Amino acid sequence: MAKIMLAKNKEMRVESGHPWIFRSDIQHVAGNPQPGDIVEVYSHQNRFLGKGYYNPVSQITIRMLTRQDEDINREFLYQRILRAWEYRQKVADTESCRVVFAESDFLPALIVDKFSDILVVQTLALGIDRYKAEIVDILSEIIQPRGIYERNDVPVRELEGLPQQKGFLSAPFDTRVEMVENGIKFLVDVENGQKTGFFLDQKENRAALKPLVKNGRVLDCFSHTGSFALHAAYYGAREVVGVDISAHAVACAEHNARLNGLEQTARFKEANAFDLLRNYADQKERFDTVILDPPAFTKTKSAVEGAVRGYKEINLRAMKLINEGGFLVSCSCSQHIDNGLFMNILHEAARDAKRAVRLIEFRSQAKDHPILMASRETQYIKCALMQVF
Numbered sequence: 324m325a326k327i328m329l330a331k332n333k334e335m336r337v338e339s340g341h342p343w344i345f346r347s348d349i350q351h352v353a354g355n356p357q358p359g360d361i362v363e364v365y366s367h368q369n370r371f372l373g374k375g376y377y378n379p380v381s382q383i384t385i386r387m388l389t390r391q392d393e394d395i396n397r398e399f400l401y402q403r404i405l406r407a408w409e410y411r412q413k414v415a416d417t418e419s420c421r422v423v424f425a426e427s428d429f430l431p432a433l434i435v436d437k438f439s440d441i442l443v444v445q446t447l448a449l450g451i452d453r454y455k456a457e458i459v460d461i462l463s464e465i466i467q468p469r470g471i472y473e474r475n476d477v478p479v480r481e482l483e484g485l486p487q488q489k490g491f492l493s494a495p496f497d498t499r500v501e502m503v504e505n506g507i508k509f510l511v512d513v514e515n516g517q518k519t520g521f522f523l524d525q526k527e528n529r530a531a532l533k534p535l536v537k538n539g540r541v542l543d544c545f546s547h548t549g550s551f552a553l554h555a556a557y558y559g560a561r562e563v564v565g566v567d568i569s570a571h572a573v574a575c576a577e578h579n580a581r582l583n584g585l586e587q588t589a590r591f592k593e594a595n596a597f598d599l600l601r602n603y604a605d606q607k608e609r610f611d612t613v614i615l616d617p618p619a620f621t622k623t624k625s626a627v628e629g630a631v632r633g634y635k636e637i638n639l640r641a642m643k644l645i646n647e648g649g650f651l652v653s654c655s656c657s658q659h660i661d662n663g664l665f666m667n668i669l670h671e672a673a674r675d676a677k678r679a680v681r682l683i684e685f686r687s688q689a690k691d692h693p694i695l696m697a698s699r700e701t702q703y704i705k706c707a708l709m710q711v712f
Contacts (some may be wrong), residue, residue, distance in 0.1 A: 325354030327377070327385060334366040337373065337387060342426050344375070344385035353543030358484065359449040361388075361395045375431075375630070376450020376505050380484040386431035386448055400454060401461050403430050406436045408465055414690040419502045421523050421691040422466070427701045428693075432546045435462065436519040438511045439502040440469040443519040444492060447475075449483045459492045461497040470496035472513045474520070491515065501582075505530045505559050509550065510575065522550065525616065528706040530653065531686060532614075535650045536560040539611030542603075542644065545595040546636065549576030549589065551614045551652075556580070556589040560612070563589040566596050600640035613641040618655040631668055636659065638672035642680065645711040651653040651680070658703040665705045679712040 325348040329337075333348040344364065356362050357642070364376040364385060373390035388395055407428040411420050422442065423435040432448030435458075440611040442462055446452040452475075459471055471492040480487055498514035504526055529551055537559040543552035546565030553576075556563045567573050573591045592599075595618070614639055620630035639654055645651060655665050662685070673680040688704035695701045 324374075325352065325356035325360065325377070327352055327356075327362050328369070329366055329372070331362065331367040333709050334370070334372055335370065337364065337390075340695070342375070342387040342429075342695075342698065343383045344387065346379070346382055346384045346447055349384060349447055352583065359453045363451075376448070376453075378449045379592065381448070381482055383448075386426075386450060388429070388431070389400065397461070400430075400457055401465075403428065403463050404435075404458070405465055406410075410693075411691050415503075416526075417508055418503050419521075419523060419526070421689075422462075422641050423676045424692050424701070427695045427700050433458065434519065435519075436499045436523060437466070438513060438520060441496065441500045441513060442466065442471045443470060443474050443513050445474055445477065445519065447477065447479055447483070448472065450484055452480075452485055455492075457629070464494070465478065468493075470494065473546050474513070474518070479608045503702075504550070504552065505557075509548065509553075509579050510582060512575070517547070522547070523599055524656075524692045524704055525550065525654070525706070526691075527689040528652075528686050528704070529710060531684065531706075532612075533558045534610050535652070538566075539649070540609070541612045541614065542566070542610045542641075543614040543616075544600065544641070545617040545618075546576055546591060547572050549579045552576065552582060552589050552591070553585055555612065556585040557583065557612070564610075565591040566587060566594050566599050568593065569593070597637065597640075600637060600644070604640060604643050606670060610644050610649065611646050611647050612652065613645055613649045614652045614654075614658075615641055616652075619657040620628045621657050621659050623660050627664075630657055630660060631664070634665070635667045635672050635675075638669055639676045642673060642711055644678040645678075647712055649711055650683075651707075651709045651711055654703045654706050656703055658700060658706070661699075662705055665707070669707055669709070673711075680709050681712075683708040683710055 330350040364372040369549040375385040375387035433452045434445040436443045476487045476489040509652040511520040541555040541560045541563045543565045554567035573593045579617045581588045620633045686706040
């Protein structure tokens with residue numbers, strides 16, 4: 324097995340538990356490892372640090388799998404996936420959940436989502452992609468799904484020298500899958516929906532709406548396929564308006580509303596949320612609860628400044644629409660906007676909106692998306708529940 328020697332002082336990140344080794348961390352490569360191979364990793368002082376898979380094409384050249392001197396084989400993968408599944412059975416409703424969350428489950432670059440009896444798999448690095456057949460076999464054995472679908476149609480794979488692709492990893496099935504989240508039915512398009520078809524990471528935050536929306540008028544911006552909006556309707560809101568810029572998303576949300584018999588309470592419109600918030604303010608529209616769950620405004624550190632402006636604008640405008648004593652549920656999934664920065668954005672928005680705002684609860688992603696303490700990249704969801712005066 325090839326041996327990778329790290330440069331002086333570059334072992335500290337690995338020893339702290341972070342699974343990534345960058346190209347600039349490597350001093351010497353002994354042997355002739357091929358892209359995707361398992362390699363042994365050593366410190367500058369020749370101290371064994373563990374094993375991971377190697378890809379010189381990627382800036383993240385090694386993704387660590389273990390700090391033990393153990394074989395990386397089917398049994399290794401089986402035990403890691405079994406442990407991930409057993410954890411979900413303890414902490415989550417496994418009708419719909421993330422089964423494997425990459426680095427947080429010690430299987431870097433592997434994502435597995437479960438929608439009812441269908442699994443969706445992403446292998447986002449060359450090293451884990453090599454084991455795709457074994458992973459599918461293990462998932463079939465442990466979870467026994469009706470079908471498995473591959474959603475590797477993501478640009479990040481190209482950074483690993485991998486093609487974008489999607490398709491069946493089992494016998495074909497209808498890729499429009501009905502699932503239940505918190506008692507609400509959703510139709511998930513695992514073939515063409517965003518990411519793996521549905522955003523499971525906000526499940527617990529959507530459930531947290533329950534005490535905030537009863538008998539109220541609710542506005543859900545960036546509603547996508549209606550997940551927050553339909554939770555509000557299900558929990559007793561008298562009227563819910565969902566807004567998304569995508570006509571396809573709006574059509575899906577309307578279908579999901581009908582699926583639950585909530586079409587009289589929840590209505591959806593195709594619009595730019597920024598423009599709509601401005602127009603509603605001009606029209607003096609008022610809501611008891613406003614929900615903001617936008618897509619990531621930045622995926623790079625260099626774009627943080629612009630993202631901050633965007634988050635501040637939508638929160639400021641939302642605060643101006645909320646009745647005295649009403650609620651704002653504001654989310655960010657931008658990993659580069661940390662908790663402190665997000666709270667500062669909300670504070671500045673409240674100041675400029677001339678509203679008094681108090682924080683009720685600050686939440687993160689659902690328990691089936693656990694956060695690896697050594698890897699801040701695994702924490703990305705921020706969800707602030709606030710009362711506005």
